[in-house]
Amino acid sequence: MRILARKFTYQPDEITLKAGEPVVLELTTADVHMGLKCVDLGLRADILPGQATRLRLVPPKPGEFPFFCDVFCGDDHELMSGLIRVVA
Amino acid sequence: MTIDRRQFLKLAGLGGAVVVTGCARNPFVAGAGADEFYFVQLSDTHWGFQGAPNPDAQGTLPKAVAAVNALPVQPDFVVFTGDLTHTTDDPKERRRRLAQFKEIVGGLKAKNVRFMPGEHDGSLDRSEAYQELFGATHYSFDHRGVHFIAVDNVSDPAGKIGEEQLGWLKRDLDAQPKDARIVVLTHRPLFPLYPQWDWATGDGEQALALLQPHANVTVFYGHIHQEHHFRTGHIEHHAAKSLIFPLPAPGSQPRRAPLAWDPAQPYRGLGFREVEAETPAEYKLRELSVVGT
Numbered sequence: 513m514r515i516l517a518r519k520f521t522y523q524p525d526e527i528t529l530k531a532g533e534p535v536v537l538e539l540t541t542a543d544v545h546m547g548l549k550c551v552d553l554g555l556r557a558d559i560l561p562g563q564a565t566r567l568r569l570v571p572p573k574p575g576e577f578p579f580f581c582d583v584f585c586g587d588d589h590e591l592m593s594g595l596i597r598v599v600a
Numbered sequence: 601m602t603i604d605r606r607q608f609l610k611l612a613g614l615g616g617a618v619v620v621t622g623c624a625r626n627p628f629v630a631g632a633g634a635d636e637f638y639f640v641q642l643s644d645t646h647w648g649f650q651g652a653p654n655p656d657a658q659g660t661l662p663k664a665v666a667a668v669n670a671l672p673v674q675p676d677f678v679v680f681t682g683d684l685t686h687t688t689d690d691p692k693e694r695r696r697r698l699a700q701f702k703e704i705v706g707g708l709k710a711k712n713v714r715f716m717p718g719e720h721d722g723s724l725d726r727s728e729a730y731q732e733l734f735g736a737t738h739y740s741f742d743h744r745g746v747h748f749i750a751v752d753n754v755s756d757p758a759g760k761i762g763e764e765q766l767g768w769l770k771r772d773l774d775a776q777p778k779d780a781r782i783v784v785l786t787h788r789p790l791f792p793l794y795p796q797w798d799w800a801t802g803d804g805e806q807a808l809a810l811l812q813p814h815a816n817v818t819v820f821y822g823h824i825h826q827e828h829h830f831r832t833g834h835i836e837h838h839a840a841k842s843l844i845f846p847l848p849a850p851g852s853q854p855r856r857a858p859l860a861w862d863p864a865q866p867y868r869g870l871g872f873r874e875v876e877a878e879t880p881a882e883y884k885l886r887e888l889s890v891v892g893t
Contacts (some may be wrong), residue, residue: 547758551795558758578854582798584723584757590798590856593673 514538517546517559517581520588528597529571537567547583558583564585571598602691604813618889624681629782635744640668640675641742643822644842646720647704653858656866661704663890664843664872669709675874676743678710680839681822682718682754682787684730690782691729694721698733714741718787719754727755738765740772746779746877751786753801759788781881784811784819789839790876791832794850799824808832816881824850825858825889826869838885841871867891 513535515524529535538550540558546559548567552575557565581592640707645661653658668678685697698721705713717730717737727737737752749772753761761769776782786789791806801807811817817835825842826849845858846869862868876884 545757549795549798569862578796580798582758584687584719584754584759586689586724589687593855 514540515548515594516540516542517548517592518542519544519586520592521580522548522579522581522592523596525594526597527594528575528599530570531571531574531598531600532575534568534570537569539567544585545583545591546585547573547581549582550577550579552577553579553596555579556582571596574600608786610761620749620853625747636876636878637744638874640671640678640872640874641681641820641838641840642678642843642872643681643685644844645680645701646686646842646844647701648685648688648693648846653861654870655861657844659702660843660867660870660890663867665705666890667709667890668872671874675712676710677712677714678705678708679714679718679785679820680705681785681820682716683698683720683822683842684715684718685721686844687720687724688725691725694725694729695732698729701812702733713786714748714750716732716750716752716772716785716787717754718760719757722752722755723757723759726757727752729786738768744877746781746783748785749773751784751790751807753786753788753804754788756802759798759800761804761807766803766806766810769807773774773810775813776814778813781877782811782814782817783877784817786819786821788818788823789821789830791830791837793824793828793830793839796851797856799850808835811835818883819873822865827873838873840873841869841887843870843872843890847869 539557541559541561549556555567557567559565570574575598577596627744649657684701688694696798715734717807737755738750740749755761788801789799790801790807792800812833819837822840824839825847827841828839832838871887871889874886
C-alpha cells in the first residue's frame with residue numbers, strides 16, 4: 513500500500529485495511545521531510561525525500577484510526593492528516 | 601502615598617479570573633530568598649496570519665501591547681512563549697514578519713522582554729532567522745529568587761528538545777538547589793497532552809525526568825491556543841491563550857481547526873495572563889482579554 517506525502521496532504525488520505533491481515537505501507541514524499549504518526553496504532557515514521565519508508569502493520573481490530581504529519585512542514589502542516597479504516 | 605499592585609487590584613476590583621497555583625513541597629525552605637513580583641505571559645501571536653478566524657489579525661497584537669501598557673502597575677518582565685509569527689516558506693518574508701513583530705512589541709512599556717520561538721517561527725529553518733533577530737532559543741536567567749529556564753522544543757521540526765539541549769538543561773538544573781523555585785518557559789507542552797493532535801514534545805519525558813527531582817517547578821507554555829492547567833507529579837503546567845485565534849479543547853472535535861471568529865463577541869478566547877509570584881512558592885494567574893478584563 514503506497515502513500516505519497518505532499519504539502520499538505522497524503523495521497524491517498526484514507527486507506528482501508530483488513531483486521532489481522534499484514535500489510536506494508538510504503539511512504540514517500542514529493543517535496544520535503546514529512547512524518548506519519550498514528551497514535552492509536554502505534555505507528556511513527558519519517559518520510560525523507562528521495563527514499564521510501566516501509567512500515568509493517570497488522571491491524572489489530574476494526575475501527576477508524578487517524579494519522580497526521582508530525583514533522584512541521586509549512587503553513588497548513590496542522591491540517592495534514594489522514595485515516596486508516598480497518599474492517600473485519 | 602503609594603500603593604502596591606495587590607492593593608491597587610483590590611481597590612479597583614480588578615480581580616478577574618484568578619487561578620492560584622503552588623507546588624511547594626517544602627514551602628518554608630522554597631521561599632527563602634524569593635521576592636514577590638509579577639510577569640506577563642503572551643503567546644501565539646502569529647504575526648502575518650491572514651484568515652477568517654481573525655479578521656483583525658493586524659490589530660490584535662497592537663491591542664495586546666496597548667492592554668499590557670495600560671496595566672496599572674507594569675510587570676517586571678514580559679515573556680512571549682512562541683509562535684511570534686505565522687509560518688511562511690519564504691525566508692525573506694519570515695525575517696520581515698519577525699522584524700515587524702519585534703518593532704510592534706518594542707512599544708511595550710516594560711523593557712525586559714523575553715522571547716522564544718514556536719514551530720511557526722523556527723521549525724522550517726531550525727530557528728536561523730529567529731536567532732538573527734532574537735538570539736538564543738534556549739537560555740536561563742534568575743529574577744528575584746526564581747530561576748527561569750526557556751526550553752526550545754520547536755527548532756527541531758519533529759518537536760523535540762534534543763540531546764544537546766537536554767544535556768544543557770541537566771547542567772543548568774544541577775547547579776540549582778533541589779528546593780529552588782524554578783519556572784520553565786516553553787512552547788509545546790512538555791507532557792503528552794493530546795498526541796493525536798501533536799500536542800506534546802517528542803522527548804518531553806526526558807525533560808520532565810530532569811525536572812522531577814526539583815521540588816518547586818512550574819511550567820508556562822503556549823501552542824494549544826487556550827488556557828489549560830495540568831499536573832504531572834508535583835509539576836504544574838499552564839497553557840496560555842493565543843492572540844490570534846483559539847483552538848478547540850483537546851480531542852473535542854475530529855480536527856484541531858481554529859474556532860470561528862464570533863462577530864458578536866470579537867476577540868473571544870484570545871488574551872494574555874499575569875503571573876504573580878508570591879511567597880512561599882505560589883503563583884497567582886489572572887487571565888486578561890485584549891479588550892479589557
